[in-house]
Amino acid sequence: MARIFTDKDAGLDILKDKVIGVIGYGNQGRAQALNLRDNGLNVIVGNIKDSAWDLAVSDGFTVKSIGETAKESDVILLLIPDEVAPKVMEDEISP
Secondary structure, three states: OOOOOOHHHOOOHHHOOOEEEEEOOOHHHHHHHHHHHHOOOEEEEEOOOOHHHHHHHHOOOEEEOHHHHHHHOOEEEEOOOOOOHHHHHHHHHOO
């Protein structure tokens, strides 16, 4: 039988003093960023300058380049298309 976990099984305390960088503000990135912020966590968004950047700003997030977000974050969520992830990792996050 599957075990179901609920809020009482885990806490967010370990993330309270961390900066969480959400890289990519598409379908997954936006949902995750909003959820994390709604749970009281410190979230910044890294994105290219496109309509998703503007949406993140209008949603009230601090938005920076992908490289800046990676440098300033304690935890990174890489929520971009698989086909560009290796290049973004190599060019923007790893250096």
